[in-house]
Amino acid sequence: MNTPLRRVSLAVMVLILLLLGQATWIQVVKADEYRADPRNARVLLDEYSRQRGQISAGGEVLAQSVQSPDPGDRLRYLRQYTDGPLYAPVTGYYSQIYGAGGMERAMDPVLNGTDDRLFVRRISDAVTGRDPAGGNVVLSIDPRIQRAAYEAMTSRGYQGSVVAIRPQTGEILAMVSTPSYDPNPLASHSGTTQQEAWNQLTEDDPPTLTNRAISETYPPGSTFKIVTTATALEAGAITPEAPVTAAPRITLPDSTTTLENYDGKPCGPGATVPFATAFAKSCNGPFANLAAQVGAERLRAMATSLGFENPGLTIPMPVQASRLGDLADGASTAQSGIGQRDVRLTPLQNAMIAATVANGGVTTAPQTVAQIQGQDLSTVEQTEPDSTGRAFSQSTANTLTQLMIGSENNGSGQGRIPGVQIASKTGTAEWGANPKTNPPHTWYDAFGPVPNPQIAVSVIVERGGNRGEEATGGSVASPIGRAVIAAALGGDN
């Protein structure tokens, strides 16, 4: 009986060794990963013991940590947001219970001071005995533009998003999502305040916590015709003067399904119209035909080079990938060509498309962070513009610009800026299970001024804003886009 006893003793030791092995796996090998997990509130709690860096834009401080007003508070620093709802889609929130979101999360290593780029400063803090503190993040956001976009949306009670980009650099100048929320209660040191705020925010309808600009994808509707046209121009399949069908409805290739223009009217008096007219009036038939003609492969290649199908994009917040869908047959390619079917993109992606046209066909990586600073506001790192490639030629860009000017000038022109030429494309996208009865999403993609564009902007107003089923991109979204461009150009709108 002693042999098995010895073996059982051995088994006891093996069991303990297995436990030690697994403990080592978690506490040593996986430790960094779990420690840095945003759901791990422990790190957050530790971070309250030192001053977190500030987030600023254009000289305004958007988020900063101040000494907790309550002397008995176990958390030393309180996070405060100036103009919370205005900047919430960018700054995100910083909550003891619910972790962090937005920039607070994406730039966390810098803000909490653990980033490697701040290493030297950490050492000097330790040597000089200065209280350790996080680095600061300076955003490319222009407060004037951001405020103009936010106020244009909220004053009308619109639900949606505005993204503005500097075409040459990819710097994001405005990123608005409405309705928005105030991150201050989430940063409260009172558990109940945080809980109540969180429960309220997560139940909000329409949702407020979601940053529509980068976390939601929508059907682009007619704004996608820019992509279809770019593909066709690159393929040599179309010119602005070429005659295209003016029929009010066409039959989709490989099917019996018909597709009609937005208002069901013909595009012109005759059988054909010049392509430029079809673009300006946004007639559906010619673009469906063009998409089917150039084919799924070319359309996808163009969309991908413009930034579609990229799940890894960060600005540095992760951006939801925009998708083209299956394009399985001619009919679906044709429908996708007018931005319906399964095409889904983020407002950021649509702004990137406008920016690429404005930038002569060259894409640039979108960025929100302009600069990383040390605790003492000295520059640690400056973000450089990052050209990511050429999506189409300069001449295609020029043609597109002219076509978009035609589109801009064809519209109602509400809010037009005197002396400033804008190039734009509107969109009115059907969505949901009952596309004919839902109020459509309305879009406005634009850049200006031509010839030297300084800003590209994409506006989406969900559910037709206040116009219900009658809403169109031209009537609802475009005045907002123009107001944003006006603000960027120093106008007094």
Added chain:
Amino acid sequence: MTRPTAPGAGAPGVPGVERPADRTALRPAIAAAVSTRRGVELALLAFAAVITTGALVLVEANQEQELTWALLYLGAAYLALLALAHLAVRKFAPYADPLVLPLAALLNGIGLVMIHRIDLARIARAASLGNEEPAQEAVRQVGWTAIGLVFFVGVLWLVPDHRTLARYGYTAGFVGLILLALPAVLPASLSEVNGARIWIRVGPASIQPGEFAKILFVVFFASFLVVKRDLFTSAGKHFLGMTFPRPRDLGPLLVAWGVAMAVLVFESDLGTSLMFFGIVLVMLYVATERISWVIIGLTIFGAGAFAAWTFVSRVQVRVSVWLDPFADYNGRGFQVSQGLFGLATGGMGGTGLGAGRPELVPFSSTDFIFTSLGEEIGLVGLAALLVIYCVLATRAMRSALAVRDTFGKLLAAGLGWAIAWQVFVVVGGVINLIPNTGITAPFVSYGGSSLVANYALVALVLRVSNAARQPAQEKRPGTPAGPQSPLAPLAEASTEMVSRDQVRTPPQGVRPQDATAGPAGPAGHAGPGPGGHPASAHGPAPRGRTRGE
């Protein structure tokens, strides 16, 4: 092997049992070789109290509580409590293993400190939310420690010889079965806590009968196997280099399997089921020396567990959480995920006692106390605790090796294994090595049943170890005094039937293998004793007997 009975006591029932030469030659050697080592125990207990007090001071310092002399008084009170237990050991089991009680006391002390530390966090949290201050679990746990030590002393006092327990084997098994089954038959309102029906709730108190059933089952299986070993080691087929039992001999194993499965299905408790079956398998293996039993057992348990996984939703949940704790982070995976976050944040050295956030894990003072400890004392501290458990379990195994009667061997091995296996199931569960099961860590977790039962368990281990180390000629405390009752040589005492002894004449016939295989007894006197068999000569001969193989 026989050894001389105590000089002076003689062996009147068996003429010629000793020779004068032995008497003179062995007396001084025994006295020199065997010390009680109680002094070592006391020193180690003091050491445990010092570590516990130091840990308490660290918690208070890191939690920015006022450091007062009261902390030292607490430490001293803890030491006093342990000293009482020590005195009981001195009186009732003077030759017991000196490591076992200090190890248990150290685990208990560290557990108390961590429970107190989590109390502080819960109080702070209640204050920040404006709630009423919660009751302090540590205060109750100190009460349970006292009750546990009463049980400890009680078992040492009431069980002067572990072999008497063999007499109550079937009673123990029956009571154990009732305790195990009770929560399943009681209405859920009286038995269900957090989805597992392993409790009996009476008023404000709730006990986990499974903790006590564990010990009773070990007693039952030890006595059962002592009698029925032959059944399990008789004919069998050789296959793959192992001897497999005949199908008809599988009965008892199948019964145990059935009980384990019933617990799993009706009480939704993977932990108790695993505990129970693991103990049965290992005791069967120790008794039969056949690994084939373990293989058969694991196979049928695996099949049963697979079936349970298919049909019992609670088991499915546990398994899916085990495979990916973060998949349902905000739901069922929350506890394990938070535990892993805690462990990872602690890392190698830990955050320091009182400086972490163990309270973020639900049940951080009971089932998940090991993630709390892992967070604050790190991998290093966790390893130390696991090694303490390892030493505790292997000391029990060592007593099993040293003791000379089969029942004692099986009892000590079963109890030692129960500790190690429970630690594996609990700690493995919270660090996600195996599916989490929801039972408590012996001595460390908050919980009265567990603490009291484990102190009783340790008392039994001490009882066996006392028998293993006790010099043969010394009187056992608690046995009727008098010339008729010298300590019987243990091996012989329980390995031969009296009736058969009388038939058997040659002394060489008495040769129980356990005695020869084990470490030589303190008397160190080998060889068959002259004259008749001493089994007939000793006092309290237990009824549970084994035969030599």
